[in-house]
Amino acid sequence: MTTTEPTSGAVGGWRRPTPTELWAGATVLVIAVLLIAPGWIAPLDPYRLDVSQRFRPPGAGHLFGTDDAGRDIFSRVVYGARNSIGAALIVVTVAAVFGVVYGAAAAWSGGILDRILMRVVDLFLAFPYLVFAMAVAASLGRGLTAALVALTVLWWPSYARMVRGQVISLLRDRHVRAARTLGASGPQILRWHVVPHTYDAVLVRYTLDLGQALVALTGLSFLGLGAQPPTPEWGLMIADAKQYALTAWWAAVLPGAVVFLTALNFMSLGDRMRRAGGTR
Amino acid sequence: MRPPVARRLLKPVTGLAWILVVVWSAVSVTFLLSRIVPADPARLAAGLDAGPEQVAQVRAEMGLDQPLIVQYGRYLGDLLTGDLGRSVQTRQPVLDDLLSALPASLELILVSSLIYAVLGVLAGIAWAYWPRGPHTLLLRLGAVVGVAVPVFWVGLLLQIVFAGRLRWFPVAGNFDFEGTGVPRVTGMGLVDTALTGDLTLVGEALRTLALPVTTLVVTHFAVAMTLMRSSLEEQLRRPYVRTARARGVKERRIVFADALRNALNPVVTMLGLQLGWSLGGVVIIEVIFSWPGLGLYAYHAFSAFDYNAIMAVTLLSTVAFVLINALVGAIYPLLDPRLKEAR
Amino acid sequence: MSPILSVRGLTVRYPGTARPAVEGVGFDLEPGATVAVVGESGSGKSTVALAVSRLLGPAVAVRAETMTFEGRDLLGLGREELRRLRAGRIAMVFQSPSGSWNPTRTIGAQLVDGLRAAGRWPERRDALVALLSRVGIHDPESRLNDYPHRFSGGMLQRAMIAGALVTEPSLLIADEPTSALDTTVQAEILEILDELRAERDLAMILISHDLGVVARLARHTLVLYGGRTVERGPTAEIYRHRGHPYTQGLLAAVPRLDGPRKTPLPAMAQGPVAHSGCVFAPRCPRAEDRCRTSEPALRPVGGIEVACHLAGEPGREPAWRM
Numbered sequence: 006m007t008t009t010e011p012t013s014g015a016v017g018g019w020r021r022p023t024p025t026e027l028w029a030g031a032t033v034l035v036i037a038v039l040l041i042a043p044g045w046i047a048p049l050d051p052y053r054l055d056v057s058q059r060f061r062p063p064g065a066g067h068l069f070g071t072d073d074a075g076r077d078i079f080s081r082v083v084y085g086a087r088n089s090i091g092a093a094l095i096v097v098t099v100a101a102v103f104g105v106v107y108g109a110a111a112a113w114s115g116g117i118l119d120r121i122l123m124r125v126v127d128l129f130l131a132f133p134y135l136v137f138a139m140a141v142a143a144s145l146g147r148g149l150t151a152a153l154v155a156l157t158v159l160w161w162p163s164y165a166r167m168v169r170g171q172v173i174s175l176l177r178d179r180h181v182r183a184a185r186t187l188g189a190s191g192p193q194i195l196r197w198h199v200v201p202h203t204y205d206a207v208l209v210r211y212t213l214d215l216g217q218a219l220v221a222l223t224g225l226s227f228l229g230l231g232a233q234p235p236t237p238e239w240g241l242m243i244a245d246a247k248q249y250a251l252t253a254w255w256a257a258v259l260p261g262a263v264v265f266l267t268a269l270n271f272m273s274l275g276d277r278m279r280r281a282g283g284t285r
Numbered sequence: 286m287r288p289p290v291a292r293r294l295l296k297p298v299t300g301l302a303w304i305l306v307v308v309w310s311a312v313s314v315t316f317l318l319s320r321i322v323p324a325d326p327a328r329l330a331a332g333l334d335a336g337p338e339q340v341a342q343v344r345a346e347m348g349l350d351q352p353l354i355v356q357y358g359r360y361l362g363d364l365l366t367g368d369l370g371r372s373v374q375t376r377q378p379v380l381d382d383l384l385s386a387l388p389a390s391l392e393l394i395l396v397s398s399l400i401y402a403v404l405g406v407l408a409g410i411a412w413a414y415w416p417r418g419p420h421t422l423l424l425r426l427g428a429v430v431g432v433a434v435p436v437f438w439v440g441l442l443l444q445i446v447f448a449g450r451l452r453w454f455p456v457a458g459n460f461d462f463e464g465t466g467v468p469r470v471t472g473m474g475l476v477d478t479a480l481t482g483d484l485t486l487v488g489e490a491l492r493t494l495a496l497p498v499t500t501l502v503v504t505h506f507a508v509a510m511t512l513m514r515s516s517l518e519e520q521l522r523r524p525y526v527r528t529a530r531a532r533g534v535k536e537r538r539i540v541f542a543d544a545l546r547n548a549l550n551p552v553v554t555m556l557g558l559q560l561g562w563s564l565g566g567v568v569i570i571e572v573i574f575s576w577p578g579l580g581l582y583a584y585h586a587f588s589a590f591d592y593n594a595i596m597a598v599t600l601l602s603t604v605a606f607v608l609i610n611a612l613v614g615a616i617y618p619l620l621d622p623r624l625k626e627a628r
Numbered sequence: 629m630s631p632i633l634s635v636r637g638l639t640v641r642y643p644g645t646a647r648p649a650v651e652g653v654g655f656d657l658e659p660g661a662t663v664a665v666v667g668e669s670g671s672g673k674s675t676v677a678l679a680v681s682r683l684l685g686p687a688v689a690v691r692a693e694t695m696t697f698e699g700r701d702l703l704g705l706g707r708e709e710l711r712r713l714r715a716g717r718i719a720m721v722f723q724s725p726s727g728s729w730n731p732t733r734t735i736g737a738q739l740v741d742g743l744r745a746a747g748r749w750p751e752r753r754d755a756l757v758a759l760l761s762r763v764g765i766h767d768p769e770s771r772l773n774d775y776p777h778r779f780s781g782g783m784l785q786r787a788m789i790a791g792a793l794v795t796e797p798s799l800l801i802a803d804e805p806t807s808a809l810d811t812t813v814q815a816e817i818l819e820i821l822d823e824l825r826a827e828r829d830l831a832m833i834l835i836s837h838d839l840g841v842v843a844r845l846a847r848h849t850l851v852l853y854g855g856r857t858v859e860r861g862p863t864a865e866i867y868r869h870r871g872h873p874y875t876q877g878l879l880a881a882v883p884r885l886d887g888p889r890k891t892p893l894p895a896m897a898q899g900p901v902a903h904s905g906c907v908f909a910p911r912c913p914r915a916e917d918r919c920r921t922s923e924p925a926l927r928p929v930g931g932i933e934v935a936c937h938l939a940g941e942p943g944r945e946p947a948w949r950m
Binding site: 523524525527528529530531532533534535538542543546547620621622623 | 681683711712713714715716719720722724727728729730731732733737738741742744745746775777788791792
């Protein structure tokens with residue numbers, strides 16, 4: 006991957022992981038635990054109502070305090086990762102896979118077909134994506150799935166454009182010509198000699214986009230266009246807490262801080278990977 | 286390949302054609318979306334206590350019993366005459382709703398765009414000009430935070446601290462025209478109070494703008510700053526800068542007379558895109574601060590499945606986005622003499 | 629006559645590199661004289677040019693035993709003093725004609741910037757126009773308002789020369805001034821450069837990889853390889869002696885219409901530069917064991933100085949003679 010720094014004294018294929026790799030590994034691990042087993046971390050049931058515990062400020066019993074229904078906000082944030090980070094992962098993964106295939110296909114086909122395919126991409130990029138995502142999500146019927154579909158539909162074109170550019174320049178490369186001379190077929194060349202070379206840049210973009218998609222998704226659910234109550238979802242939690250934000254600040258501020266720090270983590274990690282790999 | 290002269294003559298034509306294609310696509314997509322709305326628009330329009338006959342009557346009135354293609358044709362025809370339909374919620378023509386909500390949003394967007402553009406460009410120049418020192422730590426932090434921070438979080442935080450706790454600024458709403466008796470001329474608080482010449486009223490308008498504008502600036506300036514910096518640094522590595530240095534030209538003059546103009550190109554593009562996107566970002570801000578602009582109108586439309594309103598807002602922002610991009614394209618030749626001649 | 633520029637033991641190291649790009653380079657330049665610095669790309673010749681004009685930037689470490697220009701220590705000058713020096717006394721011409729001009733400003737604006745920096749605007753305005761006409765630009769008054777893309781490469785380089793000389797400098801550093809141009813234009817530009825130099829009693833450092841160019845313009849030559857001086861002396865003597873195997877190879881590679889095809893310079897078998905011993909040893913057809921272990925110092929051989937263990941040893945030298 007892009008983060009590989011000069012390997013000094015690599016023995017038996019193992020070397021000390023770079024700080025960037027450690028960081029990426031830790032991120033993956035934490036997210037995996039949050040998605041697979043939130044119960045290990047969350048102290049309480051995220052859905053349990055307890056009116057006697059309403060509006061408890063952050064403290065010993067409730068790390069992030071409680072909301073207007075007496076639910077433990079920390080537990081809701083932990084369980085909410087499934088809906089927030091998980092949804093962002095789905096959006097960016099589907100968009101990246103589709104975009105890579107689309108972009109590579111356009112670059113490979115070339116000529117008029119390439120121009121038509123890229124005009125479609127241009128068209129998608131000519132829409133103000135946030136407003137469109139809102140319109141699509143609103144029309145599909147409010148819900149997490151609607152928000153997911155809306156964002157994915159608007160997210161893939163940037164991957165297509167990026168990958169197409171790279172594939173076109175790679176196809177002119179010597180090793181591709183060599184493979185062609187050796188009799189490799191078109192799809193074989195794409196699959197084994199071209200597309201893998203775009204993975205570094207795609208991975209950087211993917212990491213950066215996880216942060217972007219998280220902010221966009223929580224933004225949609227903040228507007229009521231994503232997950233619906235009582236689902237624990239970060240944007241939705243903040244939207245609910247908005248009404249009493251001036252009295253119980255923690256209910257809005259702390260989940261928001263989690264969104265911010267998660268996005269910050271993805272984006273600084275992506276930024277670091279980009280600089281380590283030297284890709285723009 | 287077409288000869289260059291023909292291409293030059295065709296360029297504005299293809300540009301216009303492209304704009305029309307984009308707008309037409311947006312129209313078609315929003316039309317399709319509005320017909321897959323899960324809620325029955327006729328039911329919504331007729332009201333909850335309406336009987337089946339009334340709903341059927343409303344459906345016929347709205348043309349919803351016609352085949353889809355007929356509805357589409359009628360919708361396109363209405364659009365061309367400027368008829369965007371009626372809002373289900375306000376029961377008024379959507380166009381009137383849009384026009385009355387537009388000034389508030391424009392005020393917010395224009396003021397904050399101006400601030401984050403200037404701030405971002407200046408900070409980016411300073412960063413490239415003084416690339417070492419303690420201030421870079423702050424700028425680097427600002428760059429990372431600025432792109433990652435969610436709009437709704439900044440807005441709520443500012444609202445809680447500066448309106449709720451410190452009470453420096455109003456919690457919500459735009460300038461109070463009715464309460465102060467300021468006549469609505471443009472509908473923008475800042476402009477209309479300035480027209481009265483009363484400085485305390487202008488101050489009042491500024492106070493209402495402070496928090497939403499700050500939210501927009503905080504979440505938007507980082508992109509311009511980072512891009513300005515990298516673009517200027519890239520220009521300062523060019524051979525022509527070395528030539529100027531070899532001529533003994535002062536560093537400040539090299540940056541401002543030579544490199545800056547070339548470096549501004551990508552920054553202008555990005556600022557244009559951001560301006561085009563800002564209607565999306567402004568929805569959340571208007572919701573938080575109850576700012577009665579297009580964003581808040583769209584929010585209510587989303588909640589009520591008010592599909593005429595949703596379509597209109599989406600269309601409007603697409604048209605604005607496409608036009609802004611075209612405008613930015615028209616600015617390039619002013620920055621690059623090679624393009625100016627090619628026109 | 630005392631030298632206008634005196635360099636001893638110049639060593640330049642770029643940040644993050646293991647070896648210095650230039651090490652122990654030295655030469656003297658008399659007023660009105662020309663010294664050529666030759667070598668292939670990567671030999672450090674352009675670095676020498678940029679080090680003398682102090683254009684390498686703060687991140688690059690430039691050291692020297694002495695580096696004086698008109699009696700002033702170039703390494704001891706502050707930013708503003710250096711800027712004034714470049715504005716007035718030291719002029720430069722660079723290789724890439726199109727890259728060396730800002731595409732979005734007129735030729736005139738960029739030249740006037742230089743005159744302003746030297747404090748000679750508008751005093752030297754007419755001189756600039758005259759000089760532009762002298763270097764072969766027709767209708768210079770109106771062409772000052774043109775943007776660089778309206779000029780050909782040769783025209784840009786002519787304007788560059790005019791801009792360099794209009795402030796009446798005493799030293800001109802020409803870094804591959806004609807390498808990017810057509811052969812016919814090359815000859816014209818070189819002629820103009822040499823004429824103007826002679827008229828103005830201008831000292832010149834000519835950086836080039838083209839030995840034909842060097843032979844025409846430079847009295848003295850410095851041959852660099854891997855950042856080290858491998859040979860130094862009067863140009864004519866160097867051509868006659870060919871003391872260093874690298875120079876022999878370089879000269880053998882000059883295409884000639886009248887001679888038979890010569891053996892090309894051996895391709896790089898290993899890394900281009902040795903880490904111990906003679907820098908050229910990995911590519912040298914005559915390298916011996918001592919070449920790979922001990923570094924040869926510059927020593928007088930005939931009328932020149934050569935850094936080669938084998939130079940001047942009887943029975944070996946004629947191996948590469950043509």
